[in-house]
Amino acid sequence: MKIEFSKHNITDEDISSANQVMKSLFITTGPRVAEFEKRFAAYLSIQEAVGLTSCTGALHLALLRHGVGLGDEVITTPMTFVATATAILQAGATPIFVDVCAKSGMISPEAVKAAITEKTKAILPVHLYGRMADMRGFVKLAQEHDLVLIEDAAHCIEGIRDGVRPGQLSHAACFSFYATKSMTCGEGGALVCKSTEDASWYRSARHHGITKDASYRYTKKYEHWDMEMMGWKYNMDDIQAAPLIGQIERVDRYREKRQHLESLYRELLMEIEGLEFIEAPEKGEKSGHHLFTVLLPQKVSRDKVIAKMEDHGIGCAVNYRAIHTLRYFREKYGYRPEDFPIANEIGSRTLSLPLYPKLSEEEVRIVCQTLKKVMPSL
Numbered sequence: 001m002k003i004e005f006s007k008h009n010i011t012d013e014d015i016s017s018a019n020q021v022m023k024s025l026f027i028t029t030g031p032r033v034a035e036f037e038k039r040f041a042a043y044l045s046i047q048e049a050v051g052l053t054s055c056t057g058a059l060h061l062a063l064l065r066h067g068v069g070l071g072d073e074v075i076t077t078p079m080t081f082v083a084t085a086t087a088i089l090q091a092g093a094t095p096i097f098v099d100v101c102a103k104s105g106m107i108s109p110e111a112v113k114a115a116i117t118e119k120t121k122a123i124l125p126v127h128l129y130g131r132m133a134d135m136r137g138f139v140k141l142a143q144e145h146d147l148v149l150i151e152d153a154a155h156c157i158e159g160i161r162d163g164v165r166p167g168q169l170s171h172a173a174c175f176s177f178y179a180t181k182s183m184t185c186g187e188g189g190a191l192v193c194k195s196t197e198d199a200s201w202y203r204s205a206r207h208h209g210i211t212k213d214a215s216y217r218y219t220k221k222y223e224h225w226d227m228e229m230m231g232w233k234y235n236m237d238d239i240q241a242a243p244l245i246g247q248i249e250r251v252d253r254y255r256e257k258r259q260h261l262e263s264l265y266r267e268l269l270m271e272i273e274g275l276e277f278i279e280a281p282e283k284g285e286k287s288g289h290h291l292f293t294v295l296l297p298q299k300v301s302r303d304k305v306i307a308k309m310e311d312h313g314i315g316c317a318v319n320y321r322a323i324h325t326l327r328y329f330r331e332k333y334g335y336r337p338e339d340f341p342i343a344n345e346i347g348s349r350t351l352s353l354p355l356y357p358k359l360s361e362e363e364v365r366i367v368c369q370t371l372k373k374v375m376p377s378l
């Protein structure tokens with residue numbers, strides 16, 4: 001028996017739409033990317049979506065577009081994937097971490113407010129495990145202090161909190177279509193925003209800053225192109241876009257399945273002594289339910305739990321060890337674990353269990369029974 005930590009949802013139709021692209025003459029950024037962008041923006045009820053190669057690239061471009069660069073500080077969370085912070089570094093700025101709330105694992109507007117300095121240029125909240133950060137609180141703070149607000153929405157395509165969806169209150173929201181995310185094409189990303197001018201800047205910046213995109217050369221007579229601005233190489237291609245288009249239709253159905261499985265987990269795991277949870281989404285709030293994590297008792301060795309679960313054929317993961325405790329950040333900034341004690345504690349106790357639409361209720365029961373069996377012995 002094997003219960004994988006993660007399984008994607010690519011269907012035969014998704015594969016055949018990617019195949020159709022590959023059988024055609026034109027395989028890079030073209031009509032499928034444009035269609036994906038239109039539908040993804042419509043799904044999120046937002047004006048613009050731009051197809052990119054990763055969420056990291058999306059964050060990088062969003063920071064650059066809004067003037068974040070050398071000498072600027074960007075306030076963010078240490079309880080995230082490293083990409084949130086490396087995108088800030090790529091833009092030339094400095095990530096400033098603030099500690100998270102124990103209940104949600106996310107940073108709050110109050111904590112961010114206390115960290116604002118003259119150098120602060122932007123706030124970069126992360127929607128952790130599928131729940132949205134307090135965007136109403138963050139936009140108020142950003143407006144008061146004239147700051148840029150960018151969302152790392154890699155965990156949350158589907159969420160709504162206080163009537164707000166990703167992208168609606170910020171300068172840009174950035175998404176990932178990496179293999180484990182709720183929509184995927186292996187590697188990919190997108191950015192959404194309200195401004196048409198921003199979107200056309202992003203479309204130029206994702207492709208070397210040149211005036212004509214690749215599809216132009218196939219559909220029109222040859223004309224010289226020019227380079228108008230500094231650009232990068234972050235353009236999504238039609239092979240990536242094609243399988244994503246169909247997934248937009250299914251994303252809410254999959255979310256409901258994960259929500260159901262998460263409630264089952266919470267119910268079944270309640271009886272395990274010492275096990276704690278990040279709080280469930282509030283009533284009226286819609287979470288993406290991207291990951292389900294538990295907090296193991298302090299005295300239990302997480303590494304041993306993971307190894308034992310693997311011995312029983314169950315894949316687990318850690319999302320995340322707080323990034324200020326990782327070697328690069330420790331050495332560069334001299335951080336100690338206790339600098340952000342709550343993030344450090346969550347990071348040292350957290351364990352992610354399998355959560356995906358193909359997971360059966362029976363498998364959830366097996367995961368819970370196995371965890372219950374292995375924990376006391378460690």
Ligand SMILES: *Cc1c(COP(=O)(O)O)cnc(C)c1O
Pocket residue numbers: 053054055056057080081083084126152154155175176177178188189
């Ligand atoms: C996956 C992830 C990213 C990076 O996404 P890529 O598409 O791989 O660049 C960034 N932030 C968070 C929170 C993530 O989970």
